[in-house]
Amino acid sequence: MDTKDVIRSCMEECFYNQCIFYEHILDALSEPIVIVDSKANIVFINKAYLKFIKVARKDAIGKPVQEIIENTRLHLVCNTGATEIDRLQKIHGREAVVHRLPIVVDDEVVGAIGKVTFQDVNELNELAKKLKSMEEKLEHYQKGSSILTSPAYTFDDIIGESASFQQVKTMAIKAAQSDMSVLILGETGVGKDLLAQAIHNASPRHRGPFISINCAAIPQDLLESELFGYGEGAFTGARKKGKPGKFELADGGTIFLDEIGDMPLRMQAKLLRVLQNRHVERVGDTELRSIDVRVISSTNHDVKSKVLYKEFRPDLLYRLDGVTLQVPPLRERKDDIPLLVHRTLRQLKSTQSISSEVMKILQNFSWPGNIRELINVVERMTFLVEEPIIKPHHIKSFAPDLYHSGTAKVNDQMNHKGPEWKNEGEEQVTLNDSVNSTEKDTILAALKKTGNNKAQAAKILKIHRTTLYAKIKKYNIEA
Ligand SMILES: Nc1ncnc2c1ncn2[C@@H]1O[C@H](COP(=O)(O)OP(=O)(O)O)[C@@H](O)[C@H]1O
Numbered sequence: 001m002d003t004k005d006v007i008r009s010c011m012e013e014c015f016y017n018q019c020i021f022y023e024h025i026l027d028a029l030s031e032p033i034v035i036v037d038s039k040a041n042i043v044f045i046n047k048a049y050l051k052f053i054k055v056a057r058k059d060a061i062g063k064p065v066q067e068i069i070e071n072t073r074l075h076l077v078c079n080t081g082a083t084e085i086d087r088l089q090k091i092h093g094r095e096a097v098v099h100r101l102p103i104v105v106d107d108e109v110v111g112a113i114g115k116v117t118f119q120d121v122n123e124l125n126e127l128a129k130k131l132k133s134m135e136e137k138l139e140h141y142q143k144g145s146s147i148l149t150s151p152a153y154t155f156d157d158i159i160g161e162s163a164s165f166q167q168v169k170t171m172a173i174k175a176a177q178s179d180m181s182v183l184i185l186g187e188t189g190v191g192k193d194l195l196a197q198a199i200h201n202a203s204p205r206h207r208g209p210f211i212s213i214n215c216a217a218i219p220q221d222l223l224e225s226e227l228f229g230y231g232e233g234a235f236t237g238a239r240k241k242g243k244p245g246k247f248e249l250a251d252g253g254t255i256f257l258d259e260i261g262d263m264p265l266r267m268q269a270k271l272l273r274v275l276q277n278r279h280v281e282r283v284g285d286t287e288l289r290s291i292d293v294r295v296i297s298s299t300n301h302d303v304k305s306k307v308l309y310k311e312f313r314p315d316l317l318y319r320l321d322g323v324t325l326q327v328p329p330l331r332e333r334k335d336d337i338p339l340l341v342h343r344t345l346r347q348l349k350s351t352q353s354i355s356s357e358v359m360k361i362l363q364n365f366s367w368p369g370n371i372r373e374l375i376n377v378v379e380r381m382t383f384l385v386e387e388p389i390i391k392p393h394h395i396k397s398f399a400p401d402l403y404h405s406g407t408a409k410v411n412d413q414m415n416h417k418g419p420e421w422k423n424e425g426e427e428q429v430t431l432n433d434s435v436n437s438t439e440k441d442t443i444l445a446a447l448k449k450t451g452n453n454k455a456q457a458a459k460i461l462k463i464h465r466t467t468l469y470a471k472i473k474k475y476n477i478e479a
């Protein structure tokens with residue numbers, strides 16, 4: 001071998017190594033690529049293409065491209081030298097999107113490259129749908145909805161040091177870490193909304209949306225489209241483009257189904273299907289849209305009784321109550337009343353103070369409207385009373401019920417300074433007894449007032465009929 005041969009052999013090896021190197025690069029790409037020479041014979045085909053057409057490399061190299069790849073036009077590109085971009089090509093039953101590019105050297109077509117950009121145009125359709133849905137969401141947000149801003153409350157804002165409330169708060173903090181569904185039970189005004197917001201804010205989904213929907217406030221016939229959205233032209237006069245429902249808007253975040261106990265049975269069935277299958281179908285649209293949503297629901301009804309009365313689906317209840325939080329009413333956490341009063345005064349930037357007698361009256365009231373009602377009373381107090389210290393006679397004028405009920409109990413306690421108030425161990429029992437007897441008296445009064453009409457009595461008492469029936473049974477009331 002002379003020097004020339006050695007150089008040639010070195011160059012050939014070098015060229016060969018370089019070719020191998022480029023082949024490795026092309027094989028590493030996920031897009032199928034084929035290269036043909038000027039006669040449209042395959043000189044290279046990458047792994048992704050071989051996998052796509054299910055052919056071995058040895059069976060493809062050197063063959064005319066038309067024999068290996070269905071509906072190809074690379075042989076025509078070799079003749080015309082014309083680039084073809086984003087063309088549809090049916091390969092193996094799939095509608096692929098391809099580019100065909102001539103390789104031109106010194107004005108001469110020496111070959112062509114075929115590249116598949118989408119193996120199935122349906123993937124593109126999916127992408128387009130996702131984009132469309134994102135656009136719709138964006139449009140919704142831009143229309144002044146507060147969905148994007150995270151809900152206001154965190155666990156730090158939730159006041160309550162009584163043992164019963166602390167227990168609920170601890171459980172809620174724990175539940176926030178998981179993705180389990182949470183069912184918050186409790187009377188009106190106990191802080192169910194607040195807890196739902198705090199759970200979302202402390203959860204891994206806190207960067208996602210928090211969407212709240214009050215199932216009791218929306219007319220039944222609108223609830224379905226509010227929850228699940230509607231498709232194009234689903235209703236006459238509906239927005240032509242359709243609209244996403246709350247579930248779609250909550251994707252990646254939390255949906256808060258407030259007052260779930262008031263959801264009609266037909267909707268309960270639909271909701272159950274959505275929760276089970278994790279996808280929604282808009283009204284008037286058959287397309288299934290997958291959703292990733294954490295569900296928090298709340299109700300002031302006794303759902304278990306509702307299940308017994310066949311007003312609530314048990315299977316839905318199982319889905320909703322991964323974790324149940326029973327928020328105690330304010331009358332069962334009287335120690336929290338001073339904390340809440342002072343917090344409200346601070347929020348109102350009031351410089352007034354509340355006499356200890358008034359505080360006792362507040363602590364002895366039954367608060368059917370719970371914290372919402374307490375806040376309202378404190379607001380009225382600071383607004384109506386102009387003196388620096390709020391005394392009992394002030395509240396007598398604007399909240400006579402509170403005054404009479406509260407002072408009656410205070411007097412009662414003074415008269416019955418019996419051993420039960422001194423004995424710490426028995427205090428809890430006495431408090432419960434007193435709450436129960438107040439509750440029984442209130443129910444009796446409501447029934448008397450309505451001539452034993454339970455529906456009306458339940459309305460006055462602001463409880464559900466089924467709850468009233470349960471309490472009538474509990475207290476052995478003859479009605
Ligand atoms: N533990 C709490 N600490 C501070 N404020 C509370 C607490 N619980 C409720 N509130 C306040 O009471 C009002 C009623 O609470 P909300 O969550 O709407 O009750 P619900 O949903 O149970 O009817 C709200 O103004 C809320 O800020």
Ligand SMILES: [Mg+2]
Pocket residue numbers: 192193258
């Ligand atoms: Mg609420």
